[in-house]
Amino acid sequence: MAITKAEFIVGAASLAQLPRDGLPEIALAGRSNVGKSSLLNRLTGRRSLARISKTPGKTRELNVYRLNDDLVVVDLPGYGFAKVPGELKRKWGALVESYLNERKVLAGIVHLVDARHPPTRDDVQMHEWIKHYRVAALIAATKADKIPRDRRAGSVKVIRDVLEPAPETEVLLFSSVTGDGADALWTWMRRVTRGG
Ligand code: GTP
């Protein structure tokens, strides 16, 4: 069940550059700096598989990774970075929406939100798209290590109240520092990519 192999495949600037090997795919979506790359590194136990950005919002590509030769993870460009000009934001929206709409092998999406704060308007918009395109989703509440234990359940409740996910969508506390939530996340990824 462990991840024994993890490789970076391509930084795709458009959907046409994504792999055509037919492997089931999991996408990571979330605000810039929310911890998408860190989550992937934690999951694979590889410190520097995905680049941890010092400059939020820099990644404009769909970064594609293959795990265990049987599933693909696509790290989507982060959203909600204030300094990104309008034109880039439109391009980002068009790219991500067409990805959700057209990508046949997409089996599920991990939507990352910061456990420390209520979801932003951009988080709400992202989750609306996920619901609209009916993609199986798991919400990972990241940086859970930064909030006290007795506030974690409250944080999960706020996230549910604001994002209004589908009833079957779980909100999972996650920390790439402690590894909390990593096993449950991997179990979910295996399940949705196996079509069950
Ligand atoms: P973009 O690629 O810009 O969209 O950002 P990203 O979502 O990939 O975030 P990234 O993984 O680069 O992490 C951003 C910052 O948050 C880094 O300084 C990480 O070390 C930190 N970070 C990420 N996850 C966690 C976490 O679970 N706990 C703590 N304490 N810090 C985290």
Ligand code: MG
């Ligand atoms: Mg990143």
